[in-house]
Amino acid sequence: xxxxxxxxxxxxxxxxxxxxxxxxxxxxxxxxxxxxxxxxxxxxxxxxxxxxxxxxxxxxxxxxxxxxxxxxxxxxxxxxxxxxxxxxxxxxxxxxxxxxxxxxxxxxxxxxxxxxx
Amino acid sequence: xxxxxxxxxxxxxxxxxxxxxxxxxxxxxxxxxxxxxxxxxxxxxxxxxxxxxxxxxxxxxxxxxxxxxxxxxxxxxxxxxxxxxxxxxxxxxxxxxxxxxxxxxxxxxxxxx
Numbered sequence: 755x756x757x758x759x760x761x762x763x764x765x766x767x768x769x770x771x772x773x774x775x776x777x778x779x780x781x782x783x784x785x786x787x788x789x790x791x792x793x794x795x796x797x798x799x800x801x802x803x804x805x806x807x808x809x810x811x812x813x814x815x816x817x818x819x820x821x822x823x824x825x826x827x828x829x830x831x832x833x834x835x836x837x838x839x840x841x842x843x844x845x846x847x848x849x850x851x852x853x854x855x856x857x858x859x860x861x862x863x864x865x866x867x868x869x870x871x
Numbered sequence: 872x873x874x875x876x877x878x879x880x881x882x883x884x885x886x887x888x889x890x891x892x893x894x895x896x897x898x899x900x901x902x903x904x905x906x907x908x909x910x911x912x913x914x915x916x917x918x919x920x921x922x923x924x925x926x927x928x929x930x931x932x933x934x935x936x937x938x939x940x941x942x943x944x945x946x947x948x949x950x951x952x953x954x955x956x957x958x959x960x961x962x963x964x965x966x967x968x969x970x971x972x973x974x975x976x977x978x979x980x981x982x983x984x
Contacts, residue, residue, distance in 0.1 A: 758913075760913075763911070786971050788971065788972055790975075795880075795977065795978075795980075796977050796978075797875070797877075797962055797964070797975030797976050797977045797978050798914065798962075798975050799975070800972045800973075800974070803971065803972060843913050843914070845913070847971045857971060858904070858916040858919065858927070859914075859916070859971075859973065860916075861913030861914050861915070862913050863911065863912055863913050864911075864912070864913050
């Protein structure tokens with residue numbers, strides 16, 4: 755049961771153009787979403803997040819859009835740079851059953867972004 | 872803040888051997904998580920510590936896996952009688968109470984031959 759899905763395993767864009775990475779979720783209890791970026795041989799690093807009370811959050815070249823009715827979010831990178839080439843994961847936290855103070859992140863399968871110079 | 876450290880970075884072991892990985896979280900983070908990532912997949916939750924207490928374990932964590940966090944500081948993940956299916960990247964992450972986001976370490980890549 756994949757609660758968070760990233761249906762595009764890879765995306766290739768030209769430097770300077772927009773990159774759009776998509777993510778769908780099935781659990782309507784999710785109320786917060788995060789995007790992580792991962793370079794080879796490194797752990798994922800936090801990029802940007804959004805609460806379900808918003809439909810957009812922007813941080814520099816990165817913008818995340820949330821469509822709650824469609825259970826869909828997207829990450830826009832404008833303009834794309836070669837250094838953005840990495841695997842991007844969307845994730846949603848859910849409370850751990852035994853301790854409401856903790857949470858686990860459910861990750862999508864990732865999208866590999868390649869930005870060509 | 873030196874980040875989350877994991878050791879070793881790479882481990883190659885023969886099937887049936889035991890392996891142990893170490894994670895040193897960010898010092899002020901009381902929460903510690905272990906995740907596993909296989910090729911082409913996102914990280915999958917294994918277990919969670921709040922301070923020294925292991926509060927949650929995934930069903931992915933078979934009896935061959937054990938994790939500890941003595942004194943609420945560093946953590947170890949041990950895999951006994953390794954199998955080829957255990958080959959994966961093992962990621963440790965830490966967080967402060969109240970934060971949704973984690974800080975991940977660089978991971979330990981395990982190859983079982």
